[in-house]
Amino acid sequence: MNMAWKEIKKNKLRYTILGSIVFLISLLTFIISGLANGLSQDNASLIKNLPNGIFYMEEEADETYSFSSLSKQQQQEITEEESEAAFFSIQMGNFIDTSDKQRSIAYVAADSAYFPEVNPGEVILDASLEDEGIAVGDEITNEQWNQSLTVAGFAEHEKYSHSPAAFINPDDFQTLFHTDSMQIAFIADSAIQNADDAPIFEGLQAFSNNEFLNTIPSYNAEQMSLNMIVIFLLVISGMLFAIFFYMINVQKLGIYGILKAIGMKTGALFQMMWAQMFLISAFSLILSILISQVFQSLAPSGMPFHLTWQATGLLSLVFIIIGFIGATLSGIQIKRVEPMQAIQQGEM
């Protein structure tokens, strides 16, 4: 008999309140998780779009890419070891568009198939700038430059340090920023999970994808803050389940005692509580997932929000596991209750 569902139906208000709280907490968790992921994309989609592999910077650069400079000889050594190695440089800067508006941008120069190929005198911009009115054929320039670059196209989701990426030809990069060396080398290798597994080059420091992301200024602090909020919300939801079921169980100890007296298994009483936890969680989570996805589709395009079905599915699973632990901890009372207590208590 489905006692769990029958009790929920008979005590709609009580369980609706719990369901509403779980719904609100899970929705908040999904929104914050979407923001964390969105900000992560906004901060580092240029790097996150690359396949799994190893990044190299100069050891002396102290994990700061802008201080790194790979000499021609070092680039040669890497290429001899890994012929598919890619080299690129990033320079934070700005440009003036056709309407004389100044915009922040991350210039990227690369000789690799991982990034768009750009002809000299041209630039390929992140697609967010197209939404802001820049069009193919526009000329962009900078107060310190003697030349301008023509917009040749747009690339989707290419941002770095919260600025749109601007891919330029390595020769233009050399002319505009007065450097002929590349800052970073990248070797794609799906098997490598850790920088310690990477080939060693003298004077160079290796980073896995995640380690490299953490070298981006503000990335780690930003993500850690948002992830801590998500973790706290998950813990709070677990505590909520524990407290709620504790309160409900205290009220039902008499019934539990009588059911034990007539021979019901303690396990059956736990199953009833778990089924209620699962039903409430599942209903609240499905509603949260749907609303968070609607929110994603309606959110302004400039808002850094990115929530995948996979992420919500994973978070939902964590919610259910934590809810299960919380409810089980509160259910210890069920195990302890003696039939005699309930009989002596009188009518419930």
Place this chain on the structure above:
Amino acid sequence: MSLFTIKHVRKTFAHGEVKEEILKGIDVTLSEGKITALTGASGSGKSTLLTIAAGLQTASDGQIFFEQQELTSMRKEELRQIRAKQFGFIFQSAHLVPFLTVEEQLALMLETAESSLSKQEQKKEIRQVLELVDMWKRKDAYPPSLSGGEKQRVAVARAIIHSPKVLFADEPTASLDSKRSQEVMKLIQKLSKERQITVLMVTHDMEMLPFVDHVIKMKDGIIINDITA
């Protein structure tokens, strides 16, 4: 024929340093299909004896046998199975599950007793028992909407739906008026005769004694009178 035997049962409660002996070596034999009443003043130990016999609390000393099986040496799980399948319980208060209908209370008991009846047979049995206690027309009612007498009749139905061999009743008429008490006792007597259920009942109401076959009077933890009708 004896179905249930209580031999030299003692029960001592400790209140800090002070020990209080509630049962001082009780011997009782219950005959199959008969109703036995435990009577006596408050504190005589009759309810303690009933709950020990039913396996709801342990004895400090002595033995209890049900169908040649010693209950006092059984593990908790074995005892639970006996309670679920072979025993029925009626308490002073009906103690019904508030979120189940009258019909569902009985279905839950059959499920707890791991009844071998098919779903169809279970429905039939529930109807039969509810008609027996005159509660079939209220099968869809929830406990809060039932009167005290109706609740107790449902409690009786729940106690016998799985055809237990022994029915333990702890002052089953205590919360009822005189008319309702008579009705419930007639019902217990009828069920005991029709279904050959052995009943051990605690009561302090002398008006209930004409319905029983065997009266055991207790005082201060000992049996002072044992009368078989």
